[in-house]
Amino acid sequence: MTxxxxxxSKKIxxxxxxxxxxxxxMELKNIFDQVHPDSFTAQKIFLINGIRRKYPIVETAEEAKKEVPKAKMMRPKLSITPKNKE
Incomplete structure (x- = not known):
C-alpha cells in the first residue's frame, strides 16, 4: 500500500x-514508508483527523448516489392446514 x-482510504x-x-x-510519507499502516495510524491518529478535516475527498454526485440497496425482507410462508370435515 502506498x-x-x-x-x-482515510478519506484524505x-x-x-x-x-x-x-x-x-513528505515527513509523514517518510515515516509511513518505514512502518506498518496500522502502526502509522496508531501513532498519527490525531494528525490524520486534522488533515482529513482540512483536505477531505470531495464526492461527486454519482458517487454519493451509489448506495448499496437493502436486501429484500422475506415474509414467512403461512402454513395452510386443511379443515376437519365432520
Whole structure:
C-alpha cells in the first residue's frame, strides 16, 4: 500500500494535501514508508483527523448516489392446514 492509497482510504485528498503542505506530506510519507499502516495510524491518529478535516475527498454526485440497496425482507410462508370435515 502506498502513502497515497493510505490517504485515500482515510478519506484524505492526497493531491490537495501534497500541494497544500508539502513539507508535512513528505515527513509523514517518510515515516509511513518505514512502518506498518496500522502502526502509522496508531501513532498519527490525531494528525490524520486534522488533515482529513482540512483536505477531505470531495464526492461527486454519482458517487454519493451509489448506495448499496437493502436486501429484500422475506415474509414467512403461512402454513395452510386443511379443515376437519365432520
Amino acid at each position: 502513502f497515497k492509497e493510505y490517504l485515500t 485528498d492526497a493531491k490537495g494535501f501534497a500541494l497544500g503542505e508539502q513539507e508535512r506530506f
